[in-house]
Amino acid sequence: MKNILLSSKDLDKICRDIAKKLDKELKNEENIPVVVGVMKGSLNFMMGLTEHMKTDLYTDFIQISSYSGTETTGKVVMKKDLSFNIENRTVVLVEDIIDTGISMHFLIKFLKDHYHPKRILLVTLLDKVCRRKLNVHIDYTGKVLKNDAFVLGYGLDYKEFGRNLPYVCALTKQEIKMIDEKTSEKIASYAHTIKSKRHR
Numbered sequence: 001m002k003n004i005l006l007s008s009k010d011l012d013k014i015c016r017d018i019a020k021k022l023d024k025e026l027k028n029e030e031n032i033p034v035v036v037g038v039m040k041g042s043l044n045f046m047m048g049l050t051e052h053m054k055t056d057l058y059t060d061f062i063q064i065s066s067y068s069g070t071e072t073t074g075k076v077v078m079k080k081d082l083s084f085n086i087e088n089r090t091v092v093l094v095e096d097i098i099d100t101g102i103s104m105h106f107l108i109k110f111l112k113d114h115y116h117p118k119r120i121l122l123v124t125l126l127d128k129v130c131r132r133k134l135n136v137h138i139d140y141t142g143k144v145l146k147n148d149a150f151v152l153g154y155g156l157d158y159k160e161f162g163r164n165l166p167y168v169c170a171l172t173k174q175e176i177k178m179i180d181e182k183t184s185e186k187i188a189s190y191a192h193t194i195k196s197k198r199h200r
Helices: 008-026 043-050 102-115 173-198
Strands: 004-006 034-039 058-068 071-080 090-098 119-128 140-145 150-152 168-171
Touching: 004 008, 004 140, 008 043, 008 090, 008 119, 008 140, 034 043, 043 058, 043 090, 058 102, 071 102, 090 102, 102 119, 168 173
Parallel strands: 034 058, 034 090, 090 119, 119 140
Antiparallel strands: 004 168, 058 071, 150 168
């Protein structure tokens, strides 16, 4: 995986820069703001942001899904709702990547309709504008992607693989095929182990 888009140093700078801007924007809030990470992909980015922020914060997580492999299904499924009341609070919604805008459009409407926050500030590590289908206002962006490469690392995954990489890279079709083969072998091996244990 040689096509590195963002190194560890790049990611740290993005987190520091956006954290500084958020601190400035949130300094006069009457109620403590809530940083909401969109699981699972945003977890690394969210932690990177909040560790550099000086503002008093609450944190929570929400999980939606619309992807199967490298392609979006276009159908958004709510997998985990909030556990914290965000009513009348400023919400900093943290996402790993925004592409079609369908998932984020759904999520922002859901939060406004169900929880009535004071306002929502949308922060994304990556903005893949070439895939946009629905307009979404993004307040802070780490990096704009101009092509349609599938990206991996720093929370972003392919079939749950690669979230722990300390950088963000673009995957080639060959690399995707190699991951498919590797994960298929592991699944087959695991299934064989379970089957063997059952027949002991």
